[in-house]
Amino acid sequence: MPETDRPLGDLEVVHEFSGAMPTGVSVSRRGRVFVNFPKWGDDVRFTAAEIRDGELVPYPSQAVNDSKSRTDPDALVSVQSIVVDPADRLWILDTGSPLFRPTAHGGPKLVCVDLDRDEVTGTILFPEDVALPTTYLNDVRFDLGRGVAFITDSADQGPNGIIVVDLTTGESWRRLHDHPSTKAEVAPGLRMVVEGRDFVERDGDGSTSPVAMGADGIAIGADGARLYYCCLASRRWWSVSTDALINRDADDDAVAATLIDEGDKGGVGDGMETDDQGRLYVTDGEHNAIHRRHPDGRWETVVHDPRLLWPDTMSVAADGHLYVTANQLHRQGKYRGGQDDRRPPYFLFRTPIDAGPVSLR
Numbered sequence: 142m143p144e145t146d147r148p149l150g151d152l153e154v155v156h157e158f159s160g161a162m163p164t165g166v167s168v169s170r171r172g173r174v175f176v177n178f179p180k181w182g183d184d185v186r187f188t189a190a191e192i193r194d195g196e197l198v199p200y201p202s203q204a205v206n207d208s209k210s211r212t213d214p215d216a217l218v219s220v221q222s223i224v225v226d227p228a229d230r231l232w233i234l235d236t237g238s239p240l241f242r243p244t245a246h247g248g249p250k251l252v253c254v255d256l257d258r259d260e261v262t263g264t265i266l267f268p269e270d271v272a273l274p275t276t277y278l279n280d281v282r283f284d285l286g287r288g289v290a291f292i293t294d295s296a297d298q299g300p301n302g303i304i305v306v307d308l309t310t311g312e313s314w315r316r317l318h319d320h321p322s323t324k325a326e327v328a329p330g331l332r333m334v335v336e337g338r339d340f341v342e343r344d345g346d347g348s349t350s351p352v353a354m355g356a357d358g359i360a361i362g363a364d365g366a367r368l369y370y371c372c373l374a375s376r377r378w379w380s381v382s383t384d385a386l387i388n389r390d391a392d393d394d395a396v397a398a399t400l401i402d403e404g405d406k407g408g409v410g411d412g413m414e415t416d417d418q419g420r421l422y423v424t425d426g427e428h429n430a431i432h433r434r435h436p437d438g439r440w441e442t443v444v445h446d447p448r449l450l451w452p453d454t455m456s457v458a459a460d461g462h463l464y465v466t467a468n469q470l471h472r473q474g475k476y477r478g479g480q481d482d483r484r485p486p487y488f489l490f491r492t493p494i495d496a497g498p499v500s501l502r
Contacts, residue, residue, distance in 0.1 A: 146447065148444075148445060148446040148447070149430075149442055149444060149445040149446070150442070150443055150444030150445065150446070150492055151444070151492055151493060152444050152446045152448065152449070152490050152491075152492055153462075153490060153491050153492070154488060154489075154490060155174065155192075155464065155488075155489040155490060155491050156174075156176075156192050156195070156488070156489040157486035157487070157488060157489075158197075158485065158486055158487040158488070158489070159485050159486050160183065160184065160186075160485070161178040161183035161184060161185045161186075162178065162181070162183060162468040162469065162470070162483065162485075162487050163176045163177065163178055163453075163466045163468055163487060163489065164177060164178070164179055164221055164222065164453055164454055164466060164468060165177040165220070165221065165222040165223045165224075165234075165280075165453075165454045165466070166223070166454050166455075166456050166464050166465070166466050166489055167223050167224050167225045167231065167456045168225065168456050168458035168459070168460070168464055169225045169229055169231070169256055170225070170229045170459045171229070171256075172458070172459070172460060173191060173256065174191065174192045174464070174489070175189070175190070175191050175192075175200060175223050175225070175231060176189075176190055176191075176192060176197075176223070176466070176489065177189045177190065177220040177221070177222065177223050177233070178190070178220070179219050179220060179221050179236065179239075180218075180219040180239035180240065181239075181240065181241075181473070182240065182474075185219075186199070186206075187199035187200075187203060187206035188206055188217050188218070188219055188220040188235075189201075189205075189206060189217055189220045189223060189233050192489075200231075200254075200259075201254050201259045201260060201261060202259075204216075205217055205261060211237055211238070211239065211242065211244070211245065211248045212237070212245045212246065212247035212248045213247060213248070214247040214250065214264065214266055215264075217233060217235050217252070218235050218236070218237045218238075218239060218248050219235065219236050219237065219238055219239040220233055220234065220235050220236070221234055221235075221236045221277070221278060221279055221280070222234040222278075222279065222280045222281055222454065224280075224281050224282065224283065224456075225256075225456075226283040226285060227283065227285050227498075227499075227500040227501055227502045228285060228502065229256055230253055230254065230255060230256060230262075231253070231254040231256055232251055232252065232253055232254075232281060232283070232290070233251070233252040233253075233254065234251055234278050234279075234280070234281050234292065235248070235249065235250045235251070235252060235278070236248070236249060236277055236278045236279075237249040237250065237272070237278075238276075238277055238278075241277065241297070243274040243275065244272055244273070244274055244275075244276055245269070245274070246266065246267075246268070246269050246272075247266060248272075249266070249267045249272035249276060249278055250264055250265060250266050250267065251264070251265040251267075251281065251290065251292070251306060252264050252265075253265075265306060265308075265311045265313070266311075267304070267313050268313070270315075271304055271313045271314060271315055272304075273294075273296070273299055273300065274299070275296045275298050275299020275300065276294050276296055276299065277294065277295050277296045277297070277354075278292055278293075278294065278304070279292070279293040279294065279295040279356070279357050279359075279411075280292070280293050280357065280358065280359045280454070281293075281359070282359050282360060282361040282368070283308075283361075283501065284361060284365045284383065284501040285308075285501055285502045286365060286501050286502055287365070287383070287387060287501075288307060288308050288309050289305055289306060289307060289308060289383075289387055290305075290306040290308055291303055291304070291305060291306075291359060291361065291368050291383070291386065292304040292305075292306065292359075293323075293356040293357055293358070293359045293370055294315075294323075294355070294356060295354045295355050295356055295357040295372075295373065296354075296355060297325075297352075297353040297354045297355070298353070300318055300319035301319060301320075301323035301324050301355030301356045301372075302315050302316060302317045302318040302319060302320065302323050302356065303315070303316045303317050303323065303356065303359075303368070303370065303381070303386060304316070305386050305387055314389070316381075316386050316393065316396050317356075317381065317393060317396060317397060317400075318393060320393070320397055322356075322370075322379045322397075322400060322402075323355050323356035323370070323372065324355045324356075324372065325351065325352060325353045325354055325355050325372045325373065325374040325375060326372060326374055326375035326376075326377065327351045327353075327374070331374070331375070331376070333352070333374065333409045333427060334427060335409070335426050335427055335451070335471045336450075336471065336472075340352060340374075340409065340426075340427075340471055340476060341476065342475055342476060343475075343476055343477060343478040344478060344479070345478050345479040347478065351374060352373060352374040352476075353374065354372065354373040354374060354411075355372050355373070356370050356371075356372055357370075357371060357372055357373040357411040358370060358371045358373075358378075358410070358411045358412050358413035358423070358424075359413055360413040360414050360415045360421060360422075361383070361415060361499060361501065362380075362415060362419070362421075362499075363415055363416070363417055363418070363419040363499050364419075365383060365501045366382070366383060366384075367380040367381065367382060367383060367401075368380060368381050368382075368383050368386060369403065369413055369415070369421060370413070371406065371410075371411070371413060371423070373409070373410075373411045374409065375409070376405050376406055376407070376408060376409055377402065377403070377404065377405060377406065378403045378404070378406045378413070378423065379400055379401065379402060379403055380400070380401045380403055381396065381397075381399055381400050381401075382396075382399035385398075385399045406423045406425075406432065406434075407423065407425055407428075407430075407432050407440065408423075408424075408425030408426065408427040408428050408430065408432070409425070409426050409427050410423060410424035410425045410426045410427075410452065411424065411426075411453060412424035412431075412452060412453055412454050412455045412465065413455070414455040414456065414457055414463070415457070415499050416457045416463075416494060416496035416497065416498065416499065417457075417496055417497045417498060417499055417500065418436075418496045419435075419436040420433050420434065420435055420436065420496065421433065421434045422443065422455055422457075422463060424452040424453065424455065424465070425452070426451045426452065426470075426471060428445065429445060429446055429447055429448075429449040429450065429452070430442055430443075430444065430445040430446075430449065430452070431443045431444050431445075431449070431452055431455070431463070431465065431492070433494075443463065443492060443494065444492045448467065448488060448490070449465070449467050449490070450467050450468075450469045450471075450472070451467060451468055451469055451470040451471050451472075452465050452466070452467050453465070453466045453467065453468050453470060454466050456498075457494065457496065457497065457498040457499070458491075458497075458498065459497050459498060461493055461494065461495055461496065461497065462491040462492060462493055462494065463491060463492050463493075463494045464489065464490070464491045465489070465490050465491070465492075466487070466488070466489055466490075467487060467488045467489075467490060468487045469482075469483040469484070469487060472484075
C-alpha cells in the first residue's frame with residue numbers, strides 16, 4: 142500500500158465538544174482553561190465557559206451569560222474571543238452581534254473578570270464611532286506596560302481596522318480604518334482550498350462570492366514594539382508599530398507609514414499567537430497545520446494533523462504548551478451552499494512548544 146499523509150508533531154486532545162462550535166481559548170497562569178461559543182446558529186446555552194473536570198461550566202456564571210437583548214451592557218451577548226492577560230485576569234470580547242447582525246451601543250464590549258473571585262470587575266463599552274453597526278470584534282491582545290488593548294474588527298460588510306483601548310480610562314479609538322492591509326484579499330489570483338474544495342461563500346443556487354472577513358488574527362511581539370495581524374481570507378500578514386497605534390496625535394497616514402508587509406504566511410487561517418522567545422505562530426486551515434516563524438525569519442511547521450479541521454484560536458500557556466481550537470468553520474452552511482457539513486465533536490488540542498506566553502507588564 143502506498144504511504145499516505147503522515148501527521149507531524151504531537152497533538153494531544155484536551156477536550157471534545159459535542160454541542161456548539163468553539164472559537165476562542167485561553168489558559169490562566171494556574172492552568173484554568175476557558176473557551177467561548179459565538180452565537181452563529183448553534184444552540185448556545187452560554188457563550189463563555191470554563192472547562193472543569195472535563196465539563197463545560199458557564200463562566201463567570203450563567204446569569205452573566207443570560208443577556209436580555211443585543212444591547213445588554215450587563216451580560217454577554219455573543220462572545221468571539223477570550224484572553225487571559227499578563228496579570229492573570231480574563232478578558233471577554235463580546236461582539237454584541239449574534240448571527241453577525243448590526244451592532245448598537247451596549248452590545249460590543251470588553252469585560253474583565255477577576256479569576257480569584259470569579260467576578261466581573263469592569264466592563265468597557267465602545268462608542269458607536271468605534272464599534273460601528275457593521276463592526277465584528279474578533280480578537281484582542283494586551284500590553285499592560287502601556288495600559289492598552291488592541292482589537293481586530295473583521296467586519297465582512299463594512300470598514301475593517303484595529304481598535305485601541307485605554308484600559309485605565311476606558312477610551313477607545315480606531316486605527317488603520319478601512320486600510321487595504323485590514324481588508325480581505327480578493328485578488329483574482331488568490332484561490333483558497335480546504336479539504337479539496339474552494340473556500341468561498343456559496344449560495345444554494347451554486348453562485349459564489351469571495352470570503353470578505355477582514356482583520357482577524359492578531360498577536361503582539363514579545364517586546365511589545367509591533368502588533369501583527371492578518372485577514373481571514375489572505376495568505377499575507379502585516380505588522381504595525383504599537384507606539385504609532387497608541388499615539389492619539391498621529392493620523393492614520395502616520396500609522397500606516399510604520400506598516401511592514403511580513404510576506405506569505407503559508408496558508409489561509411485566522412489564528413495568530415506569539416511566545417516569550419519571540420516566535421510567531423499562524424494557523425493554516427488549508428493544510429491542517431500550525432506554522433511558526435523564528436526571530437531570524439526561519440519558518441517551521443509545529444504540527445500537521447488531519448484532525449486539525451480549521452485550527453482557529455491559539456493560546457500559549459505557562460505549562461509550555463500551545464492550545465488550539467479546531468472547529469470545522471469551513472464546513473458551515475455559508476461555505477457549503479446552505480448545507481451544514483460540520484460533524485461534531487469539535488476539539489481543543491494542545492502541543493508542546495517549550496515556551497511561555499508573552500507577558501508585557
